[in-house]
Amino acid sequence: MSVTVSTFQTMKQKGEKISMITAYDYTTARLVDEAGIDSILVGDSLGNVMLGLGDTVSVTMEDMIHHGAAVARGTKRALVVVDMPFMSYQASVYDAVVNAGRLMKEARANAVKLEGGVEVADRIRAIVAAQIPVCAHIGLTPQGVNAFGGFKVQGKTADSARKLLEDAHAVEEAGAFAVVLEAIPAELAARVSAELTIPTIGIGAGAGCDGQVLVNQDMLGMFHDFTPKFVRRFAEVGDVMREAYRAYDVAVKDGSFPAAEHCYQAPDGVLENL
Numbered sequence: 001m002s003v004t005v006s007t008f009q010t011m012k013q014k015g016e017k018i019s020m021i022t023a024y025d026y027t028t029a030r031l032v033d034e035a036g037i038d039s040i041l042v043g044d045s046l047g048n049v050m051l052g053l054g055d056t057v058s059v060t061m062e063d064m065i066h067h068g069a070a071v072a073r074g075t076k077r078a079l080v081v082v083d084m085p086f087m088s089y090q091a092s093v094y095d096a097v098v099n100a101g102r103l104m105k106e107a108r109a110n111a112v113k114l115e116g117g118v119e120v121a122d123r124i125r126a127i128v129a130a131q132i133p134v135c136a137h138i139g140l141t142p143q144g145v146n147a148f149g150g151f152k153v154q155g156k157t158a159d160s161a162r163k164l165l166e167d168a169h170a171v172e173e174a175g176a177f178a179v180v181l182e183a184i185p186a187e188l189a190a191r192v193s194a195e196l197t198i199p200t201i202g203i204g205a206g207a208g209c210d211g212q213v214l215v216n217q218d219m220l221g222m223f224h225d226f227t228p229k230f231v232r233r234f235a236e237v238g239d240v241m242r243e244a245y246r247a248y249d250v251a252v253k254d255g256s257f258p259a260a261e262h263c264y265q266a267p268d269g270v271l272e273n274l
Contacts, residue, residue, distance in 0.1 A: 003038050003079040005111060005133045005177040011038075011210070012199040018178075018211025020081075020201055021219070024050050024067045028216060029074030037078055041113065041213055042068045044083040044143070048225070049217040056142045059085040061099060068107025081135050082109035086143045089114050089123050096123035100132045113180065115141035117167020121174040128175035136171035138164060139205065140183035151228075153204075155184040168192045168200075180213065181205040183230070204230030 011018050020039040023029045024046045032040055046067055047053040068082040082103045089096035096114070103109045111133035114120060124134045139154045148154075155161045164184060171179050178199045181189045186206025193200040193209050202209030214231065217223035221236040251257035 008199050020213035022216045026070045026074035029071040033075045033078045039079040042071050042082040044085050049223045057086045065107045072108035079110050081111045082107050084114040093126045100127045115143050118170040121170045124174035134176045136176040136179040138167040139181050153183045155188045
């Protein structure tokens with residue numbers, strides 16, 4: 001059965017953990033889906049790991065639609081959540097609803113995700129009113145990296161912790177079906193998870209969350225530009241790929257590839273009659 005927003009809520013109520021991984025293309029999405037992961041996030045992190053932009057601020061709606069649609073085509077079971085990129089919802093409620101609708105129609109998303117708490121509650125409310133499921137994202141919000149002055153852990157002071165709790169309740173009250181908690185103290189994340197009725201998905205927020213999400217290229221050891229403290233590498237796929245490319249290079253240059261079994265043969269007599 002396909003995972004839905006209702007599945008998330010049921011898992012929260014039963015105390016079952018939710019697994020989420022990013023993907024940005026058809027092939028990866030199929031593998032993630034076949035592995036039984038509950039949800040695929042088409043994150044604007046594609047700006048870093050797919051486009052080499054260095055941040056998520058420059059990612060466009062067209063980027064998200066392009067990659068989101070590819071992931072949707074490769075997914076049969078997992079809930080596909082697509083990020084709303086920077087300035088696709090910040091300017092107005094109207095922009096937020098229209099752009100969320102584009103991600104549902106053109107990227108074939110099952111839900112959208114946007115960053116922010118109290119200040120975007122009206123956007124969440126309007127998008128949900130348009131029958132579009134919303135996953136919220138609070139704590140360290142990468143689109144606000146310039147305002148934060150860098151990628152810094154949030155909720156480390158009493159004031160910022162209080163603000164985070166207010167944000168969490170605001171997005172729940174606005175109608176979000178789940179909320180991502182990024183880079184906050186584990187104790188604070190556990191409290192948020194206990195207070196909310198909707199699931200929390202942690203990334204650098206400890207084991208007390210209702211689920212976890214990681215960037216695909218981080219957890220597979222494929223991206224080395226920057227490795228956050230919270231990343232666990234579950235495989236070193238990058239090393240395997242690098243060695244395969246080297247082996248291919250050697251085989252091409254020494255003539256061992258392609259071998260006879262990789263070649264097509266013309267029927268007898270065809271070439272003699274040319």
